[in-house]
Amino acid sequence: MTTRFENGIVATLGPTSRVIWNGSVVTEGETIVAVGDAAEMKMRFPNAEALDCSGKIVLPGFICTHHHFYSTMARGMAIPGEPAANFVEILERLWWKVDRALQEEDITLSAQIPLIECIRNGTTTVIDHHASPGASDGSLDLIEGAVRQAGIRASLCYEVSDRNVMGGGVAENERFIKKVGKGDGQIAAMMGLHASFTISDETLEKCVGIAQDAGVGCHVHVAEDLADREDSLQKYGMPTVHRLDKMGASGPKSLFIHCVHIDESEMDLIAATKTSVVHNPESNMNNAVGVTRLFDLLQRNILVGLGSDGMSSDMLSQMRCAYLLHRLANHDPRVAFLEAPKLLLENNAEICERQFGIRLGELAEGRPADLAIMDYQPPTALNEGNFLGHLIFGLVDATVDTTVCKGKILMQGKKILSMDEERTAARSRELAPQMWQRLAAL
Ligand SMILES: [Zn+2]
Numbered sequence: 001m002t003t004r005f006e007n008g009i010v011a012t013l014g015p016t017s018r019v020i021w022n023g024s025v026v027t028e029g030e031t032i033v034a035v036g037d038a039a040e041m042k043m044r045f046p047n048a049e050a051l052d053c054s055g056k057i058v059l060p061g062f063i064c065t066h067h068h069f070y071s072t073m074a075r076g077m078a079i080p081g082e083p084a085a086n087f088v089e090i091l092e093r094l095w096w097k098v099d100r101a102l103q104e105e106d107i108t109l110s111a112q113i114p115l116i117e118c119i120r121n122g123t124t125t126v127i128d129h130h131a132s133p134g135a136s137d138g139s140l141d142l143i144e145g146a147v148r149q150a151g152i153r154a155s156l157c158y159e160v161s162d163r164n165v166m167g168g169g170v171a172e173n174e175r176f177i178k179k180v181g182k183g184d185g186q187i188a189a190m191m192g193l194h195a196s197f198t199i200s201d202e203t204l205e206k207c208v209g210i211a212q213d214a215g216v217g218c219h220v221h222v223a224e225d226l227a228d229r230e231d232s233l234q235k236y237g238m239p240t241v242h243r244l245d246k247m248g249a250s251g252p253k254s255l256f257i258h259c260v261h262i263d264e265s266e267m268d269l270i271a272a273t274k275t276s277v278v279h280n281p282e283s284n285m286n287n288a289v290g291v292t293r294l295f296d297l298l299q300r301n302i303l304v305g306l307g308s309d310g311m312s313s314d315m316l317s318q319m320r321c322a323y324l325l326h327r328l329a330n331h332d333p334r335v336a337f338l339e340a341p342k343l344l345l346e347n348n349a350e351i352c353e354r355q356f357g358i359r360l361g362e363l364a365e366g367r368p369a370d371l372a373i374m375d376y377q378p379p380t381a382l383n384e385g386n387f388l389g390h391l392i393f394g395l396v397d398a399t400v401d402t403t404v405c406k407g408k409i410l411m412q413g414k415k416i417l418s419m420d421e422e423r424t425a426a427r428s429r430e431l432a433p434q435m436w437q438r439l440a441a442l
Contacts, residue, residue: 002026002047003026003048004024004025004026004048005027005051005053005373005402005404006023006038006041006050006051006052006053007023007024007038007052007053007054008023008053008054008056008057009021009056009057009376009378009382010025010035010058010363011057011059012035012060012362012364013346013361013362013363014361014362014364015362016364017384017387019383019387020035020036020037022039023038024040025363025371026045026048027369027404028369028407029369029407030185030369031366032365032366032369033045033365033366035363035364035365051402051412053402055376056374056376057374057395058363058371059122059371059373059374059395060360060362060367060372061122061123061124061125061360061372061403061405062122062123062124062315062344062348063123063126063344063348063349063351063361064118064123064125064126064306064308064313064318064348065127065276065278065305065306065348066127066219066255066257066278066309067114067128067307067308068128068129068131068310069111069126069130069143070110070130070131071098071110071310072109072111072113073098073106073109073435074094074098077432080093086225086227087224087225087227087287087288088225088227096163097439098439099133099134099159100134101134101438101439102132102134102435103134103438106132106431107130107139107142107143108142108145109424109431111146112419112424113424113425114310115147115149116419116421116424117312117314118152119151119152119410119418120400120403120411121313121315122315122372122373122400122403123152123315123372124153124360124371124404125152125153125154125348125352125360126152126154126155127155127190127278127355128143128155129157129159130143130156130157130158130192131158133164133165133168136158136168136169136171137171137172138172139172140156140157140175140176141176141179143156144156147187148186149419150410150418150419151406151418152405152410153185153186153352153356153405154187154188155187155190155355155356156176156180156188156189156190157190157219158173159192160191160193160199160203161193161194161199162198162199163198166200166203169192170206173189173191173192173207173210176189177190177210177211177214177216182357183355183356183357185356185357186406189216190217190218190219190253190255191207191210191216191217191218192218192220193207193218193221193249194220195220195222195228196220196223196232196240196244197228197232201236201247204247204249205248208248208249212248215253216253217253217254217255217354217355218244218249218250218255219255219257220256220257221258222241222244222256222257222258223239223241223258223260223261223266224257224258224260224287225260225287225289225290226261228240228261229262240266241256241266241269241270242266242269245273250269250270250273252273252275254276255276255305255351256270256275257277257280258278258279258280258284258289259292259297260289260290260291261289261290262293267293268300270297270300271301271302276302276303276304276305276351277292277297278304278305278307279304279306279307280306280307281318281321281322282309282311282312282317282318282321283308283310285321286311291325291326294322294326294339295326295330295335295339303350303351304343304347305343305351306318306322306344306348316344316391316395316396317396319340319391319392319396320396322340324336326339337388337392341388341391341392345361346361348361349362369404369406369407370405370406371405372403373400373402373404374395374399374400375399376390376394376398378394399414400414401414
């Protein structure tokens with residue numbers, strides 16, 4: 001089926017970034033077949049189904065390179081005991097109980113809800129990091145099912161750690177990697193590792209071996225808090241990145257998440273191994289762990305992407321958070337205007353190319369038909385030269401009207417078509433009290 005998404009402002013992004021007023025994006029099946037002037041596209045594709053996008057801007061679907069679907073049911077929950085005073089306490093009192101309390105249906109719902117929110121926010125590709133030690137076997141299949149139902153793309157992994165049992169989650173992650181194989185462009189797999197401070201050498205060696213045999217990367221939290229660095233220095237006599245690299249976990253397909261507390265030598269090592277870093281500014285602020293040295297990473301040509309770390313599925317808000325954080329942290333109102341959008345729009349696409357083997361993030365002939373179509377009436381001229389100004393100060397607050405992934409319309413007129421939003425949320429509200437009770441007993 002051929003469709004013309006026409007009469008909107010088309011912002012193609014990609015290397016030949018163009019802004020086309022009264023533009024049209026033509027899709028056929030899962031692929032974009034043409035982008036250009038709406039009248040011209042109507043002549044070239046007269047029999048295509050037409051979807052009017054006037055009053056809207058058409059962008060490539062957004063990408064989140066680090067998410068935690070499983071965190072959904074923590075929303076609104078009272079955390080038992082004293083408030084957590086530091087990062088390790090946040091893990092011990094909150095997240096390491098949330099994941100243990102999850103049962104099978106909770107896992108599915110915990111994925112379905114953020115997937116709906118992804119569609120609402122035009123996020124069409126996610127790299128997720130899952131944990132559910134109380135129900136690990138088959139958990140990635142449940143999430144895969146939810147992703148396929150939602151209709152977006154996701155790279156999935158299970159967060160291996162030794163914190164409950166030695167090698168917890170290795171089998172599930174290995175099984176899923178083998179099942180997914182090279183992937184189908186919609187689902188990909190990685191080797192998930194919690195963090196250096198919760199993984200012994202023995203478990204790490206096993207995981208890296210599985211990842212290398214399968215040709216997939218490792219997805220691991222790195223030096224999110226100073227505690228991870230200190231643990232590595234104390235136990236292994238070297239900082240976190242050096243330990244992970246020595247054990248074979250670095251490389252072009254691997255994702256080192258956060259990298260807040262790393263030194264110059266670790267940055268050099270990340271650059272030398274072409275490992276990607278994913279920055280999660282909102283999460284770092286929420287956990288009060290510190291500020292990633294973003295510009296020092298970028299200066300070394302390290303590929304730095306942008307994630308939400310489970311905080312949100314709205315990637316424009318994460319982009320703006322990065323923009324604001326680095327201006328404040330550097331006491332410099334000249335910085336981050338180019339860099340924050342680059343993480344989201346360019347680098348996340350590059351990271352996904354390494355995971356899925358397809359080039360996202362660009363509206364051009366031959367590219368995947370993933371679109372975020374937003375209500376937007378620019379109050380000033382909008383063109384290639386000032387697009388970022390509109391992105392940071394206008395589009396960040398605009399509403400997504402229509403979301404398309406793999407050529408399929410997942411939301412139109414702000415109505416989710418691929419999932420039942422009301423029923424999913426109602427069922428989650430039904431199960432959450434039991435999940436909270438199990439959690440309180442842990
Ligand atoms: Zn995370």
